Amino acid sequence: MATSSSRPYQGKLRYGAPNHEGRIWLFMRLTGLVMFITVVFHLLYMHMAVGVENITFDNIDARWSGPAGVFWRLFDASLLFIGMAHGMNGVRFSINDYVHNKILNFLLTAAVYGLGLFLILLGTVAIVLGVGGLGNLFQRLMG
Amino acid sequence: MAALVASIYRGISYRGAEGQWAWILHRASGLGIVLFLYMHIVSIFIAAIGPGPYAWVHATLYTSPPAKVLEVFLLFGVLYHAFNGMRIIIIDFFPALGRYQRTIVRIELALVVIVLVPAAIITLRGIF
Numbered sequence: 001m002a003t004s005s006s007r008p009y010q011g012k013l014r015y016g017a018p019n020h021e022g023r024i025w026l027f028m029r030l031t032g033l034v035m036f037i038t039v040v041f042h043l044l045y046m047h048m049a050v051g052v053e054n055i056t057f058d059n060i061d062a063r064w065s066g067p068a069g070v071f072w073r074l075f076d077a078s079l080l081f082i083g084m085a086h087g088m089n090g091v092r093f094s095i096n097d098y099v100h101n102k103i104l105n106f107l108l109t110a111a112v113y114g115l116g117l118f119l120i121l122l123g124t125v126a127i128v129l130g131v132g133g134l135g136n137l138f139q140r141l142m143g
Numbered sequence: 144m145a146a147l148v149a150s151i152y153r154g155i156s157y158r159g160a161e162g163q164w165a166w167i168l169h170r171a172s173g174l175g176i177v178l179f180l181y182m183h184i185v186s187i188f189i190a191a192i193g194p195g196p197y198a199w200v201h202a203t204l205y206t207s208p209p210a211k212v213l214e215v216f217l218l219f220g221v222l223y224h225a226f227n228g229m230r231i232i233i234i235d236f237f238p239a240l241g242r243y244q245r246t247i248v249r250i251e252l253a254l255v256v257i258v259l260v261p262a263a264i265i266t267l268r269g270i271f
């Protein structure tokens with residue numbers, strides 16, 4: 001439990017300058033507050049308003065098109081960045097709680113962050129190029 | 144690994160404290176959502192490749208009967224993690240509310256069930 005910040009608030013942030021784990025503690029709470037609105041909305045919207053069986057290629061394309069598409073892409077980008085940052089840091093809490101071997105701890109943390117950054121890259125490519133965008137780009141490059 | 148087993152064992156054998164269960168579930172749901180999110184990002188990336196590959200993703204990962212069952216776990220995991228996370232945040236910032244911990248946990252679980260039941264019914268409707 002030494003490095004996990006899942007302990008209750010002990011007034012560290014209110015008095016004196018916040019240290020690194022204190023900032024992370026606050027970061028987990030601020031991102032949690034934001035996602036309480038955005039992620040729950042995303043999940044219920046896809047289930048109740050759209051219906052998962054209706055989420056076809058064309059359906060996503062329609063949501064991501066036109067002026068409203070800019071809003072949805074920014075919204076999805078916020079899910080991507082905030083969710084991955086919160087989630088990767090949460091995984092780090094678990095690694096620190098269970099893996100006490102320093103080298104193994106470092107390797108696992110590096111692997112989780114490496115995979116996380118790679119997935120953030122994939123997600124960003126999808127949002128910027130749009131559905132089918134990568135395929136079209138390849139076709140154009142191949143002539 | 145041994146520490147993980149010990150921690151799970153402690154969670155199971157430590158009777159009488161909702162807090163311990165709430166914490167174990169918060170951790171398990173958080174890690175579960177991370178795994179889903181990995182898959183989810185890859186699935187939207189596949190949509191960026193083209194309609195053919197995405198049709199396969201949609202049929203396999205989102206609308207097949209096993210996927211529907213896993214989706215109910217996802218719904219529970221996200222709703223529990225979100226409401227329990229809000230409880231943690233609220234009590235952290237207003238420590239005086241700690242005295243009403245048990246009541247607050249019950250309200251939280253009631254809210255999870257109220258949102259989960261209709262969403263789960265909509266999700267499972269198609270496969271029965």
Ligand code: HEM
Pocket residue numbers: 004005006007025028029031032033035036037039040083084086087089090091093094166169170172173174176177180221224225226228229231232
């Ligand atoms: C929906 C709104 C959410 C809220 C209100 C929320 C809130 C929280 C809070 C308060 C913590 C405890 C942080 C600490 O111990 O200092 C936490 C931990 C965590 N969260 Fe979230 N979270 C949310 C969404 C997510 C999502 C979408 C993911 C996955 C991508 C996630 C993954 C995790 C993980 C893995 C942990 C670490 C658990 C542990 O160490 O026991 N959370 N969350």
Ligand code: HEM
Pocket residue numbers: 039042043046047052055059060063072076077079080081083122123124126127176180183184187188205214217221
């Ligand atoms: C089964 C439940 C879910 C369904 C059906 C679903 C559906 C979708 C769809 C169709 C998109 C494409 C964008 C759009 O059409 O607006 C998307 C994007 C996204 N969703 Fe979900 N979603 C679900 C749950 C979640 C959860 C729990 C998270 C947790 C954080 C999440 C995070 C994201 C992210 C980060 C993106 C952007 C992906 C990218 O950049 O490539 N989704 N989702």
